[in-house]
Amino acid sequence: MELYICKSCGHVAFNGKPEQCPVCAAYIFERNDAVFKEAAEKSGEASIKHIPAVTVNTSCGFIPENDCIDILVRIGATLHPMEEKHFIRFIDCYSDSVYVGRSYLSPGLNPAACFHLKTKGKSVTLVEQCTIHGYWMTEEMIPEQ
Ligand SMILES: [Fe+2]
Structure with missing residues (x-):
């Protein structure tokens, strides 16, 4: 898989090199296909504290008047x-490998986010x-409704 990292905000693009970063609008990317492998190899025992744990709720109680799938994620x-120098900086959400949103985090927050997906993709990636x-x-497959 070809992975491109935005040099400005750290966004990872899955579908080839983007023209412009969908998060921060920067133009400079660095290709690194091994970015996830490198992290896992450097700290394999750390995976239980880093791999996003996802709960998919196919009927959103918060926005019942529109199609909405809740993607609840904790790290x-x-x-x-979530400490001063060691915390989760952001969680990016993708529907069928296309970026749909980011949650910025800081030490004042829990390492978690919720995305209210309008799209009816087959998979979600965090x-x-x-x-x-x-x-x-x-990556999680979204169950058929
Ligand atoms: Fe960490």
Whole structure:
């Protein structure tokens, strides 16, 4: 898989090199197909605290008047710390590998986010960046409604 990282905001693009970053509008990308492998190899035992743990709720109670799938994500199965120098900087959400949104985090928040998806994709991908341990991702199939 060809992976391109935005040099400005750290966004990871899955579908080839984007013209412009969909998060921060920058134009400079660096190709690194091994960005997830590198993190896992550097700190394999850390995976339980870094791999996004996802709950998919196909009927949103918060926005019942519109099609909405809740993507609830926490980092990770064992909660990642949120300390001054070691925290989860952001969680990016993709529907069928296309970027749909970002949640910026800080040490004042829990390492978690909720995305209210309008799209009816077959899969959802979550990418997180840890300030110390780099990039981690997970992909979930969305159940048929
Ligand atoms: Fe970490």
